[in-house]
Amino acid sequence: MTTSTEDHTSLVSGYLQHIADQCAADDSGRVADYIPELAAVDPGRYGLSLCAHDGYIYSVGDTATEFTIQSISKPLTYAMALGGHGADAVDAKIGVEPSGEAFNEISVDARRRPRNPMINAGAITAASMLLPSERQVAPETVEAAFAGLVDFYSACAGRRLVVDEQVYRSERATGSRNRAIAYMLDSFGALTTDPDAALDLYFRQCSLRVTTEDLAVIGVTIACGGTNPRTGRRVFSRSTAQRLLSVMTTCGMYDGAGDWVTSVGIPAKSGVGGGILGSLPGQLGIGVFSPRLDAHGNSVRGVDTCRHLSADLGLHMFNITRESRVTIRSVYDIGEFGVGAEWSDGQRAYLRGCRDRVRVYELQGDLTFSGAESVLRRIGHDIDIDACDIVIVEISRIDVVDPVARRMVLGSGLGLSARGKQVLLVDPDGLVREGVRRAGKRGETLISVGSELPQVHSTMESAVSHAESMQLEGAH
């Protein structure tokens, strides 16, 4: 695949498609069959969405397909309980220790609390906390609590979610094990409400329909500390977001949490509907859907996708960088003669009397996948760039460049070669150039560098004089 004619958003989509293709071959696992609605889904479906911290969504595959959220609802109901009662009251009822057991295990800790909110016992307890403390709760009261729950989930997703009535009816009709869990909790005095009402709420929340884009947006809302970047609305507090990320890290993927943190390192939650939600703090949200499940009840291709995202795009949460977000330190234009010296951080300044033909972007921070993605998109969408022929990108204040970010910068000519711009890169420490040599085979696994590499210069002076000579040539 050559990338020289693509802008960088299609480059990112290309990465995602590549990952999707790599995972497509695996048809192991089985769709959930404890209710007929889940047994009937097309097992071959696959969708992947990624939502950047500013709300921009990338999607490949079956991203319009709706499926039931199932256990991915658990962190959201937990968030509602935390918001409504505070952390202390919730901690008194639900632990935060990984259980190392199956999601539907009937067990509690020494204090007779469910071990964590990501297993069914903890999730049913969290749901019970959204109901009044009465032994008998009327159906209308459950309806009202559910309406509040749908509002909350919808605010996280940025669109109105609806319940799959058939799945709900089936969950309710076949939920003996969950009923056993709720009644066991009730026998311990762990539920302060009507256990049937708590179960009803739990069955309903599991039956809400979502797409991979919804999951990616919910994931990014958690990653952004509780504010949905697509709507700008705060849905829950930063401390709640931190809590969710913590329990998703230690308990989100059930047994095997240690392996998940080590090999993937993305806080996540799976559901038996085949969805997985990922949330990378401060960076992005992930939604994957593929219905065949492994023995733990996690989507086989979903898990594989997360492994690839982590390894190929450097998305492990402990990918050590100074700042996960690279920033554009300053943007300025230089005219036909000489460098503009009159700029201040973050502000645009134009040299008076000069034609704006060369635009300079100075970057700082560390260049990771999400940093490179957002910077390239901001540069790509900068309308002032249309008036320029030459773009200089200065990266002397960049410390670390991830292999994938390097290829994004080089491979797409910052997404600008395709728009007829000449791109010059000022890279005094040889970060990008050296890196490509060193990146070698690993980089090749993703995408090949296009033919139109940006010109690399080691000083600003050299880039500017090159730009000047190009302008002179252009003038003749």
Ligand SMILES: NC(=O)CC[C@H](N)C(=O)O
């Ligand atoms: N892991 C899951 O997604 C389980 C959800 C399912 N509705 C249950 O309660 O058994």
